[in-house]
Amino acid sequence: MMAIPLAWLQLVREKNRLLVALAGITFAAILMFMQLGFRDALYASTVRLHTKLQADIVLISPQSESLVAMESFSQRRLYQTLGFEGVASVSPLYLDFAFWRNPQTRGTRSILVLGIDPEDRVLDLPGVGQNLDQIKLPDVVLFDQDSRAEFGPVSAQFNQGKTVATEVSGRRVRVGGLFQLGASFAADGNLVTSDLNFLRLFEARPQGLIDVGLIQLKPGADVEQVLKDIQSHLPTDVQALSKQGFIDFEKNYWATSTAIGFIFTLGTAMGFVVGSVIVYQILYTDVSDHLAEYATLKAMGYANSYLFSLVFQEALILAILGYIPGFALCLGLYDLTRNATALPMIMTLGRGVIVLVLTILMCSIAAAIAVRKVQAADPADIF
Amino acid sequence: MQLEPVIAINKVNHYFGKGRLRKQILFDVSVDIQGGEIVMMTGPSGSGKTTLLTLIGALRSTQEGSLKVFGQELNGANPRLLEAVRCNIGYIFQAHNLLHSLTACQNVQMSMALHKEVPEPVARQRSEAMLKAVGLGDWIHYYPQELSGGQKQRVAIARALVSHPKIVLADEPTAALDKHSGRAVVELMQSLAKQQGCSILIVTHDNRILDVCDRLLHMEDGRLSLLNAVPAQA
Structure with a gap:
């Protein structure tokens, strides 16, 4: 069945819609990248001095x-x-x-x-x-x-x-x-x-x-x-801490005793939700437009599972195509932020993977909701 | 020698709606269609022709009576069986219902893709050959919106016939076509069907094409009657 990449062909057939969808996903990915970047930069910047102390054990009040x-x-x-x-x-x-x-x-x-x-x-x-x-x-x-x-x-x-x-x-x-x-x-x-x-x-x-x-x-x-x-x-x-304990002590203060850790995690969640809504809108419209075609496919003998996988394939393609420009733009934005704020905003492999996973998850959730519409495609209606 | 009919319908009743709104659409319908037969069904709108067609095509569940396609009982059949039956039936719709994102050739290939035993290059060759057979050899890589109404309907016919189905179900295939191309389309179906030996059931209002059929059925108020002879032009 893979001979004809229908999911891909359907997406590229509507170029404007594809571009809007990708812009939305890119935006969501950038939002998540920036929020997570700020949060990690905050933690890294507050303990930068701690990590440079030449000490095995630290005494504080x-x-x-x-x-x-x-x-x-x-x-x-x-x-x-x-x-x-x-x-x-x-x-x-x-x-x-x-x-x-x-x-x-x-x-x-x-x-x-x-x-x-x-x-x-x-x-x-x-x-x-x-x-x-x-x-x-x-x-x-x-x-x-x-x-x-x-x-x-x-x-x-x-x-x-x-x-x-x-x-x-x-x-x-x-x-x-x-x-x-x-x-x-x-x-x-x-x-x-x-x-x-x-x-x-x-x-x-x-x-x-x-x-x-x-x-x-x-x-x-x-x-x-x-x-x-x-x-x-x-x-x-006095309180004695190991060097790592002193670093954790500082991180813990910023994560729990200030609003900052919460704010950036919430910001990341917002990016996730906004992205999910955008992808859902795009997929829902796409499914609605193709409903008669999907019903035809069902009449020809295609199973529901084929149509489900079609929608999920579209979601996955959107996620990856939207993530790539988001990642590239963020490298520039991190640079900009680093120069403007002197904060250690750097792209890490871990964060790249986390945002990629979040983006794919975001598109999958949107697809899971949009896919219910596919079941409404009744082959008996198209005669 | 009496062969087992490809389609055997025995005392089928069908209802729409539930409770007090329940309305009977088909009454005690019985008919057999043999292999290689071309049958046309006429009748006023709302008489139940399309409903019967969707029952035979395994697009709706049979409610009462016995409906056998290829010897398989469809009353009470599970969705898997219905899907399997659909794979062996070619459909031609009133609207062509082609996939807009695919070229003519890819549309035809979608039908072949269900038959996994056929390798992809063979499926492509057969699809192209079928499009040539319906006279679209020069239009293989065009998208549906670049084709005329008659051409789209011919793509739909190629799609229905390419996988050599044993049954072709057509619902007013000529409704959207002018007299000349409507006639051409039906004659095309007839000749291809004779080559492949499949049965064709056509629902139509179009008097101009009735002479092509072997047998004419008439549906009125959900009851089927057989008009034995091909009628004179009404």
């Missing part, structure tokens, strides 16, 4: 909710962990938001400031390691060149050899180098400086309180075992 809502705790707790079997070294990390004055427009904007001990290599970010000597100088900071453009043409000016000096929290600072991290939903831009410079910027902060404690283990030490030891022996005013 139990009252901390996420990187943007950290409670500080006494650094004594961090130094206490040096006494545990397997711990090699510890290093504090200070985090806070400050107002950065755009050196060009003089406007201010909130920026995330990271304070590290310049003697320790705790941030595995391009540009940080080689500039540690710079931040040992007073009031010198490293600027994230992937920050949003609103912070001013800092990296351009710096690369031209100009001295970039501006104010952070009302204190005059100089940019001593550039590094790469990127904007996230939480922070539009990032600065790295030394712990001493950090405390100079945030004078109101009491000394001796840190935001994150980074613990590095000796080679061969069992992370789970050390983690258990620390958890059971330290008081409950």
Whole structure:
């Protein structure tokens, strides 16, 4: 029966309708791609810093909710962990938001400031390691060149050899180098400086309180075992997490404690529903137009199952033909979004497959509804 | 020697509607049609001709009485059997009912595609040969909307006959045609049917073609009567 590809011939016979159908499916695929892309970019951007921390175990305050809502705790707790079997070294990390004055427009904007001990290599970010000597100088900071453009043409000016000096929290600072991290939903831009410079910027902060404690283990030490030891022996005013646990902790905050995860999942569902309705409309019209022909086929001896498979074949062809331009356009749109927002919007194989499956599912559901109409084709009516 | 008739209808009654609206359409219809016979059926509109045709064609379920096609009882037959019977019947409709998305040749091939034992290239050759036989050798790859009414009807005839059915059922095949092409179409059916030895049952109002048939049946108010001789032109 495959000698004549009737499903394909029927689709291409009505070229305008085919184009409208494909446009609709492409639109739905793009909608799903963008929503899922935004969601994953959000998660990836919020944990990008976490994944770059050089630590096996992380200490935070139990009252901390996420990187943007950290409670500080006494650094004594961090130094206490040096006494545990397997711990090699510890290093504090200070985090806070400050107002950065755009050196060009003089406007201010909130920026995330990271304070590290310049003697320790705790941030595995391009540009940080080689500039540690710079931040040992007073009031010198490293600027994230992937920050949003609103912070001013800092990296351009710096690369031209100009001295970039501006104010952070009302204190005059100089940019001593550039590094790469990127904007996230939480922070539009990032600065790295030394712990001493950090405390100079945030004078109101009491000394001796840190935001994150980074613990590095000796080679061969069992992370789970050390983690258990620390958890059971330290008081409950600190919380110890593995590095992966810290990443999950952050993701979990954004997924459950904010509307963002829900919104993008809902957006994806909307794309799915819109696509299903469009495909259903197209298939229903197609079946209605061909009802007399289908009845004729039945009279000739074709079974209902042949006509069902005809409709599903059409749905599958539409799904795949609509998905391809959707995929191609999304590569461009991801690029556009990445340049406009500095968010890590990248096409992954997994997402490509998920959207393809969703598109096929969408068309199959539409076909399953439209196919009921085929049963109405009564061969006795056409005589 | 009496052969078993291709179509054997015995005391068939048929009703439309349910409950108080139930209306009897066919009354006690009995007729046998032998292999190779060309039978025409006339009668006023609404007398039940088309209903009888759809019963024979296994497009409706037989309700009362016995209706055998190729010796198969259709009363109470399951849908699978009905589909199988349909595959061996050629239909020619009043409207040509061709598939618009397919060329003339592909339309004819759709009928061959049901017979899976015939390989695709053979099916294509036979389809083309059949279109040549109905005089459409130059129109094989045209779409239905590019053909005239008579040509479309001839494609429909080619489609009905290409798979060599034992029975051809035709409902007013000449209604949409002018006198000349109507006559040509019926003579074509007659000659092809004689070659292939199949039975033809034609429902028609067209007096101009009645002389082609072997036997003339008349349906009136759901009752079938046999007009033994071919009548004089009315």
